[in-house]
Amino acid sequence: MFSSLAFSSDHRPGAPRPTPWAAVPSGPVLHFTADGGIYGEGDETRSFYKIVSGVVRTCKFLSDGRRQIDAFHVAGDVFGFEMGAEHRLTAEAVTDCSVISYRRRGAEMSAASDDGLARQFLSHAMRSLERAQEHSLLLGRRSAQQKLAAFLLDLADRGPDDDMVELAMTRLDIADYLGLTIETVSRTFSQLERDDMIQLVSIRRIRLKDRGGLHALGS
């Protein structure tokens, strides 16, 4: 099953969402423009963040410039929470976005006195772990078609319309998330359209015409 695909949100439209980190003193709301950097690998972990609006990617880079995107984060998601002194990933805005920043020190002190908060952090970490493990299965053992199908189904599940997907990210982002090249992503979209499983309505809009078929690809 492709229940998660290592996205960072369980948010479903209409589902009630607990107010996270209520006890953590929050900092200002920050705004970033598309492709703007939020923090880099190795930066000091002064804060972590919760998205108000927009999409954020967290990723790692190889020395040759290639990139592996770890996850896409959407409204309500928390990212950048670390135990160590440095961020292990880079965070960048995929679209224009607004995020609330929480002071790390504040969170740690709160956790020391607020047991429920420690629980929330743990719960968050375990959900992230689950997604990372699902993502490993996808990266290690799936074909390009299966990767794209799972990706689209996952996006559809969290969007408002079950059959229409709005892509916030470029083909390059998708490729770097799925461990492919942009050419393979593009060709595979075209192939899925020829197979009548999807319709490329516009460059950033995809209609799922055969969810059953897409799901079956990943058997």
Added chain:
Amino acid sequence: MFSSLAFSSDHRPGAPRPTPWAAVPSGPVLHFTADGGIYGEGDETRSFYKIVSGVVRTCKFLSDGRRQIDAFHVAGDVFGFEMGAEHRLTAEAVTDCSVISYRRRGAEMSAASDDGLARQFLSHAMRSLERAQEHSLLLGRRSAQQKLAAFLLDLADRGPDDDMVELAMTRLDIADYLGLTIETVSRTFSQLERDDMIQLVSIRRIRLKDRGGLHALGS
């Protein structure tokens, strides 16, 4: 850097290790023989485990029988700790091994009253997450040579001898961990030997002849 490769232990020989989960009431020590199942995906999470001796793998299966090994766990490592009611992975003994089982209920109750314990769980989850993310980078963006080189260097780092690696697992296990086939693993070992970077002393013993070269492969 290949600092971790998603293995589950930071243990270095001789390094002091804190006694984890001291406040959790521990159950009996269990013994498993090589290739024995410890728990399966979907099993109720009654317990989690700490390894006394031996090696354990945690993995997921696809419907076609293919497997993605998530991590190899060695003495001192904790595995099987979950938030949900069911295990999301399968755990199997790679070698004969002994593990201490901890009752989940006990752990949760302790965490509710023991703040330090909640912290330890969080710390464990964050380390697992870090490894899973490193593993995703490896699976998504590395060649077979780079995967094997990183794997060997990681094993060497945690073994007693920096230049000699003892493989507890079969080629199939290695392949399923790195997202390859046994043939590719075997061929790549042979190629690395031809390139004078390693020596296949015996089927389960590999001498690293050029750590610098191996490291450089992953640039």
Added chain:
DNA sequence: CGTGTAGTTGAGATGCGTCAATAGTTGTGG
């Protein structure tokens, strides 16, 4: 209406998978 960026498509190369044969290793029983 040009210019730049993002996406698509094609042709060819290649790395890894698949299938198949061989070799080595381990365990068992005579």
Added chain:
DNA sequence: CCACAACTATTGACGCATCTCAACTACACG
């Protein structure tokens, strides 16, 4: 100690999925 079976690993030949390089197209923005 040897013979045999079963399992594990290696090697080769070949095919295919994906990557690479390159040309072309579509769209956004001045």
